[in-house]
Amino acid sequence: TKALRLKPGSALEVCDGVGGVGRGTILDVDARGEAAVEINEFTRDTSSSGLDWDCIVAFGGLKGGRGDTLVEKAAELGARRLTPFVTTRSAVIGGGERDGAKSRARKTRNGAGD
Template sequence: MPRIHVDVPLAAGQPLDLPPGAARHVQVLRLQPGALITLFNGQGGEWTAAVTQIGRSSVQVEVQSHEAVEREIGPQVSIALAMPANDRMDTLVEKAVELGVAAIQPLMSERSVLRLSGERAQRKQAHWQGIAVAACEQSGRNRVPRVAPVMTFSAWLAEQAAQPDTADTTRWLLGFGEAALPLPQRLQPRAPARLKLLSGPEGGLSPAEVEAAQRAGFLPTSLGPAVLRADTAPLAALAAVALAGGMAAGVAPAPAG
């Protein structure tokens, strides 16, 4: 059954004119009146709906039953990363959502290749948010992670230093060095309930940025001896945390599809 995200309130028995993007989705799939689809709005669970009318540019459905199903991983992991160049950020957002990320914060650090500001940064944020929605539709997630506006590393870190986390939140800085503890050890005796992952750009964070991050409470965490790409490192860490959290909760991995 096709899964479609709609950013509107939903209720059983409700006739609903689908928003333009969702309506186009139905039309591209060439669905006919009577076809069933799954709707979700990010507020929890999902709804079955039946297509009732299809016009040239509009689609109406009738919302039916609600299923309070959640497919989130145990830990709530947010990623702050210096944006990789080219289309690598698109793929990173897609895969991070599939792996269960709760939020994504794009950053510009001293050594960042990709630099965005103004209207261009806003367009990119909207583009990445759309990728996050599409990844939720594909993967079965019912809560759409937020892709935050682009910030400079220094501005974002200043916010983190000024805002204390809850007692169950841990901060990790992905990287190398003698102070970096291997990620498997960070996951002992269990995966953190809430985690903020900070990852650098292609050339790595500068020494000053690393020092500032550690002062803000980010613990140096190593992913092993291999040098991973800027778009690979956060995904590897996220996958490890998701697996550890799922195993601790006794959650079986979902079949690929």
């Protein structure tokens, strides 16, 4: 989906991975999603020899292959740790019952429905 894509005229920052940050504007986006960008300002931080911050990602249970996307994007950001946690709204992963009717039928077969 393209719901969160930036459009021509949007401001953005780009990083070169070695301390350089460019600030610019999107000029055009073609049909393949590739953008032409005009960089208006570029700065390089020479005082640092690495990341000055840690990126740690905490997330609730994910379903539908979203975990793969999370790992990919977190790695792109330089995350050092991924921490899953369980909430009342977390997706059931593994042996959980997905269908209430199946769960009731299983309980009835096992004599637990009395």
